[in-house]
Amino acid sequence: MNLLLVEDDPMLADAICDGVRQHSWNIDHVADAVAAKAALVDHAYAAVLLDIGLPGESGLSVLKAMRRRYDATPVIILTARGQLSERIRGLDSGADDYVVKPFQFDELLARVRAVSRRSQGRVLPALCFRDVKLDPAKRLVTRAGQRVALSAHEYRTLLALMERPGQVITRDTLEDAVYGADSSIESNTIAVFIHQLRRKLGEDIVITVHGHGYMIGEAER
Known part of the structure; x- marks a missing residue:
């Protein structure tokens, strides 16, 4: 499985990347919206772990740009904002799931597996x-x-x-x-x-x- 992590907190990013690689998955890490958009244009990912509170552009701009160009890659939003209104904004923008920081790493992996299964199970017409x-x-x-x-x-x-x-x-x-x-x-x-x-x-x-x-x-x- 190949993942993209969009996260500006270096300590959290390192922890997530280390944990993912210990499970024999691949993961690329970028720290801002501009780099995320470039990575998503040039590469295909099984899922995206996306922080909302990025420097400069919001993580939601990355998500909206993906959906505008018909990129259906599953997206799990990672954010410290636990308010219901923020969760709704993320889901309405096209996110597949939502994890509020701090979270248990095993739960994050389980959610990645779940959105990946749902994505593979979608029936899209040829x-x-x-x-x-x-x-x-x-x-x-x-x-x-x-x-x-x-x-x-x-x-x-x-x-x-x-x-x-x-x-x-x-x-x-x-x-x-x-x-x-x-x-x-x-x-x-x-x-x-x-x-x-x-x-x-x-x-x-x-x-x-x-x-x-x-x-x-x-x-x-």
């Missing part, structure tokens, strides 16, 4: 166009039954298009889906991802609608 199939539950893309290796950026670009078959998606919308609304990227980045998708899946898989954006054809039923 998306199809011609012989291309995208399975969100497994994060798997195939063409004519053969697995196609996509980068995280390419996968999110394809997912955003296939979730809206027959609709023109603007470049700005695709940028938000891939990077989140807070990111600033070069103007041709999405075009590069589209080029890579065409190379791997077929030249006519994505249609360019000049002056407007991109689209994929109607999904097969």
